[in-house]
Amino acid sequence: MPRLSLVVPAYKVQGYLPECLDSVLGQSYTDFEVIAVDDCSPDGSGAILDQYAERDTRIHVIHLTENVGLGRARNAGLEKAQGDYILFLDSDDTLSDGALAAISDRLEATGDPEILVYDYARTYWDGRVRPNQRADLLEAEGPDVFRLADRPQLLDLLQIVWNKAYRRDFITRTGLTFPPGYYEDAPWTFCSMISAERIAVLDRTCVLYRQRREGGNILKTVSRKHFDVFDQYGRVFDFVEAHEELARWRVPLFRKMADHYLTVLERPGRLPRNARAEFFRRAAADYRARLPESFERPAGSQGQKYAFLEHNTYAAMAGGTAAAKLRRSVKARAGTALNRSRRSAMGIFYQSRLRFPIDGDLALFSAYWSRSVSCNPAAIDAELARLAPQIRRVWAVRPDAMSQVPEGVDVVPVGSRAYWAALARAKYLVNNVNFADAVVKRPGQIHLQTHHGTPLKTMGLDQRKYPASTHMDFAKLLERCDRWDFSLSSNSFSTAVWERVYPCSYTSLETGYPRNDILVNATVEDVRRARAALGLADGAKAFLYMPTHREYQPGFTPALDLARLADELGPDVTLMIRGHYFYGSSPHVAELRRSGRVVDVSGHPRVEELYLAADALITDYSSAMFDYAVLDRPIIIYAPDWDIYSAVRGTYFNLLEEPPGVVATSQAELIRLLGSEEYGGADATERRTAFRRRFCEFDDGHAAERVVRRVFLGEESPLPFVPFAERPHTPTPDQALELVERA
Incomplete structure (x- = not known):
């Protein structure tokens, strides 16, 4: 025992x-x-x-x-x-x-x-x-x-x-x-x-x-449930009445009861405004019914409040409380007015549009700080067009990225009058990052935070422990997150992280990532089209290399000698590079690009198409691994600086111990793995399967539909998930070629 x-x-x-x-x-x-x-x-x-x-x-x-x-x-x-x-x-x-x-x-x-x-x-x-x-x-x-x-x-x-x-x-x-x-x-x-x-x-x-x-407890929730306090003190005094030997505690417990009632009554954020008078009357009734003969009211303002309860004079107590509150707020008003006058970022135009009615049929989308039309917001946009065509869909895009907007997309340049008008009046605001600090969350607006990856590296408040994020203003971060109504998640692992590191009052939606629907539903034609658009020859092996950003490096330092890697892999292998690479001064790499053996896809608008075209993914700590795993194709982790990265940025699990496939910590080891069958072998497949079950649990090809039905159509009953073993399987490039040749 x-x-x-x-x-x-x-x-x-x-x-x-x-x-x-x-x-x-x-x-x-x-x-x-x-x-x-x-x-x-x-x-x-x-x-x-x-x-x-x-x-x-x-x-x-x-x-x-x-x-x-x-x-x-x-x-x-x-x-x-x-x-x-x-x-x-x-x-x-x-x-x-x-x-x-x-x-x-x-x-x-x-x-x-x-x-x-x-x-x-x-x-x-x-x-x-x-x-x-x-x-x-x-x-x-x-x-x-x-x-x-x-x-x-x-x-x-x-x-x-x-x-x-x-x-x-x-x-x-x-x-x-x-x-x-x-x-x-x-x-x-x-x-x-x-x-x-x-x-x-x-x-x-x-x-x-x-x-x-x-506000994770009752004490921070405005509700009539605070009336429960009366029943609880009724139980306390019933207990005392049932035990005569405890009668001496009536006076101290009476004082605790009165203090507790007054606390509930006076603390902001507990009782609805229209319930306060009723609560006071209930408290006064208990006070008079349980008032011990020998009880003496305390001195000072607290004793005066006791007197209000004893005489059931709510008007007098409410008036006194209001007067005190007025005195406290007079000084604060001047400061608030000054702060409002300083909000020049919003502008007079935005302020005026905030007084217009909300447009219930307008949705404003943004992705990656308004740099592109992409990611989860783009997938939701497409599904919204199918299920709710009456809702007008508008994208916020930076002026310097307007030329990359796909044809047919309704767009407003960030900073323009049209942009501020849309922010002020759109009922739905969808983003995979936060909107600017100047944006006001209006009552009736719905903010949908889609996120843009499963977190390996620490996020939100967890970053406070690591040196890479010492510049971040966490109070401002949480003020931005306070605007969220919904937070999307592709797995329960992410949900738990988001709810802890962004402790705000939103609803988590475990839907899967809308951007990954295509990775489940893609056809032979989709795979073939993606490869053709990149100039990849039939039968050629294509590796997609996607490293992540390292906060501790002042500039980009390539972790791979791409020229050597391409030479070692041979002429039948193409390397697709997505990242910030500056190899223009190397004649050898320029020749490799001209030959098609190294393809810079950093500016490609749809990373999902790159996933479909690639036979395997090479990455380090990028969240790309979690998305690419949906395809169930080989993933190679190249982590030469894991000790530094995990110490400086912090991670949620040890990637070297729980990888989605094989792991290399040096270029020589990477070349050896890519030249063997090991990266696609039985051990790697077993690790990838465990990884997929953990991190791709909700990605069944219907994520965008779930989001639209819940957020835009208000449907409370979510679509059931397709069982993991029954989900469609997008063909690999080799399988797609084989099916075409059979036909």
């Missing part, structure tokens, strides 16, 4: 859950079990729990068949717990290093108290850590073990359950369970603390309490 049982409920926390579990499993103390409860989570949380349980037998997973809420999910975990002590840990929080060892040591040193209270700290997205403001209450003063009557000030700690270890037999004897609702911690915390005969404290931060920027 383990010493400690940690109950960890999980619901829509796939972005944070691995960090939570890692913080537990990485503890130096090992005599514990984890009872993880999947509260019928609609995201990948349940699968993450199962994966961890497969790797560590101390984790036991319960999958609930319906969503029951945090309290009852904890109850389900309690029923299975076997430890001497029960600890609760929310699945977006983490344990500090050495926390369990410190807790165990303190329990032993204090003779196994019924409750051990330990400290916590708040952590923020920007790296700030704020200690518990009442940490002084946990300082070791007086006896090691005591009753609450000896230190009643402990009631002034935040009423939470996850900063305490509870002896399991105490829980059983007291009959404690979590009620349904959203303030379920209040009855558990108060009833347990006033019931315990032996309490101890640990003056050490054991839990890191994540302050979720996107």
